Amino acid sequence: MPSTPQEVQEELLSTVRKSQETVVEAIKSWVEAVQAITPKLPSVNVPLADKLPKPEEVIANAYDFAEKLLASQRKFAEDVVKAMALPSGDKAKAAK
Secondary structure (H helix, E strand, O other): OOOOHHHHHHHHHHHHHHHHHHHHHHHHHHHHHHHHHOOOOOOOOOOOHHHOOOHHHHHHHHHHHHHHHHHHHHHHHHHHHHHHHOOHHHHHHHHO
16 A cells, blocks of 8 residues: 555556556457458548648657646746745745
8 A cells, every 4th residue: 555645646647557558458359350351452642641740759759748738837836936935025036
């Protein structure tokens, strides 16, 4: 049983990772089963399909944005805590 907040976080992250691995393995098995029973379909030429981003690019861009947003929110929260801790005379300086 975890006793510190960090241990609780690590246990939670470990559980999430294991669940994600299980889901990925299930999807791989499902894809293999479906491919084994479905006939090959002819290729379809979709106009401008080569201009669309790849799924990997969409995921990378979304997580890159989320990372930047989270970093911005962290900086904001840290700045708020610092501003609240300043002596009253220094609060005017911090606001600038």
